[in-house]
Amino acid sequence: MIHSKQFSYEPGEHEAETASSSYLMSLIAIVVGLPLPIINLIATLVFYMGNRKSTYFVRWHCTQALLSQLSMLFINSFGFWWTVSILFTDETITSKYIAYIMAAFIFNVTEFIATIYTAIQTRKGIHVEWWFYGPLTNIVCKS
Amino acid sequence: MRKTIIQGSITVLLFFGTWFALTQIDWVKVFNVQKVTDKTEQKLGELFWEVFKKTENESTKAPVVNAIDSIVTHICTSNAIDRKKVKVHVLNKDEVNAFALPNGHLIVYTGLIVNSDSQEELTGVICHELAHIELNHVMKKLVKEIGLSVLISMTTGNGGPEVIKQAAKMLSSSAFDRGLEKEADIKAVDYLIQAKVNPELFAEFLYKLSDKENDALKYLTWVSTHPDSKERAEYIIEYSKGKTADYKPILSKEKWENLKAELGTE
Numbered sequence: 001m002i003h004s005k006q007f008s009y010e011p012g013e014h015e016a017e018t019a020s021s022s023y024l025m026s027l028i029a030i031v032v033g034l035p036l037p038i039i040n041l042i043a044t045l046v047f048y049m050g051n052r053k054s055t056y057f058v059r060w061h062c063t064q065a066l067l068s069q070l071s072m073l074f075i076n077s078f079g080f081w082w083t084v085s086i087l088f089t090d091e092t093i094t095s096k097y098i099a100y101i102m103a104a105f106i107f108n109v110t111e112f113i114a115t116i117y118t119a120i121q122t123r124k125g126i127h128v129e130w131w132f133y134g135p136l137t138n139i140v141c142k143s
Numbered sequence: 144m145r146k147t148i149i150q151g152s153i154t155v156l157l158f159f160g161t162w163f164a165l166t167q168i169d170w171v172k173v174f175n176v177q178k179v180t181d182k183t184e185q186k187l188g189e190l191f192w193e194v195f196k197k198t199e200n201e202s203t204k205a206p207v208v209n210a211i212d213s214i215v216t217h218i219c220t221s222n223a224i225d226r227k228k229v230k231v232h233v234l235n236k237d238e239v240n241a242f243a244l245p246n247g248h249l250i251v252y253t254g255l256i257v258n259s260d261s262q263e264e265l266t267g268v269i270c271h272e273l274a275h276i277e278l279n280h281v282m283k284k285l286v287k288e289i290g291l292s293v294l295i296s297m298t299t300g301n302g303g304p305e306v307i308k309q310a311a312k313m314l315s316s317s318a319f320d321r322g323l324e325k326e327a328d329i330k331a332v333d334y335l336i337q338a339k340v341n342p343e344l345f346a347e348f349l350y351k352l353s354d355k356e357n358d359a360l361k362y363l364t365w366v367s368t369h370p371d372s373k374e375r376a377e378y379i380i381e382y383s384k385g386k387t388a389d390y391k392p393i394l395s396k397e398k399w400e401n402l403k404a405e406l407g408t409e
Contacts, residue, residue: 071154075158086291087290087291087292088290088291088292089286089287089290092180093171093176093180094171095166095168095169095170095171095172096166098165098170098171098174098176099162099165099166099168099170100162100165102165102170103158103161103162103165106161107158107161131150131154132147132150132151132153132154135146135147135150136147136151139144139147
């Protein structure tokens with residue numbers, strides 16, 4: 001799922017720190033904006049915008065962090081609005097809903113762990129590519 | 144590029160696969176969701192009934208209570224409804240009204256009994272309210288109007304008496320959605336036929352009360368809160384066509400007359 005790969009060049013200390021921060025940004029945002037899933041996306045997006053013109057290593061990891069947040073946004077938003085509709089409309093709690101929340105939770109936890117791991121690794125200057133998001137970032141982010 | 148698409152598709156499939164696999168378990172049963180919902184309904188029923196009990200005067204006259212009880216019991220046994228679930232209360236009030244509260248509380252105002260020309264008319268309205276109870280319309284309406292979060296806070300004692308009062312008032316003086324009303328009407332016709340009570344007389348009651356020239360209009364809460372009485376009467380007649388049965392009155396002539404006499408109309 002997660003591969004440590006050789007990057008095209010050896011990133012410097014400052015680069016590793018900034019790249020690692022892009023993942024930390026989404027972690028902090030999860031804690032702050034858990035009920036509103038859009039918050040973590042906005043946080044990573046702001047960070048991405050700020051580092052658009054940075055070095056390749058930094059840009060690459062900001063992009064991977066942003067893309068991973070984007071897919072979680074879909075999953076979490078759907079769960080969020082489903083919950084709202086249960087609380088405020090005549091929608092009822094069904095096994096389907098509980099199963100969705102569980103599936104979303106599993107994916108969120110997986111993403112959370114992956115994010116922590118990646119933040120640690122990139123801080124050490126190790127390049128980490130995620131399943132699907134890694135190749136996707138390679139397409140989007142050019143040197 | 145191809146690798147990315149494949150990996151992306153697998154990720155999406157993995158998510159939906161996980162979701163699908165998890166739906167195979169009856170989580171509602173596992174987490175006792177139904178039990179929690181039932182408890183909430185039970186508590187709300189008690190809270191709302193308390194409001195009416197405190198502000199209105201409940202009729203304890205034996206002929207009145209027994210007659211209404213006989214009607215409800217007959218309908219319940221004919222339609223396999225759990226009689227113990229339905230808690231009937233007759234309140235001394237001039238308003239022509241009957242309504243359902245959560246947890247099977249059925250409130251009938253004496254004004255409705257007084258204004259019913261025949262026991263079939265009264266039975267029709269009772270059947271309509273029983274249908275609301277059986278079809279779980281009461282909780283649906285409450286959740287829609289005030290939301291589950293407020294309802295739960297009421298049961299935990301954080302709702303405040305004013306909110307409870309308002310919600311109880313809303314249940315007694317406003318109709319359900321058009322769709323739910325129709326569903327209850329149709330179900331009521333089924334109940335009436337099963338109980339061998341002529342549903343046409345229920346339709347006629349609606350016709351009669353929808354008549355604007357009726358002197359007692361200001362008291363006709365049940366009709367004024369249930370719009371398009373004429374339209375309802377028409378589809379009730381339409382639905383009951385060809386479903387004729389061997390109609391029999393539930394109460395004996397004597398018992399019905401006693402009931403009316405007790406309420407000072409005869």
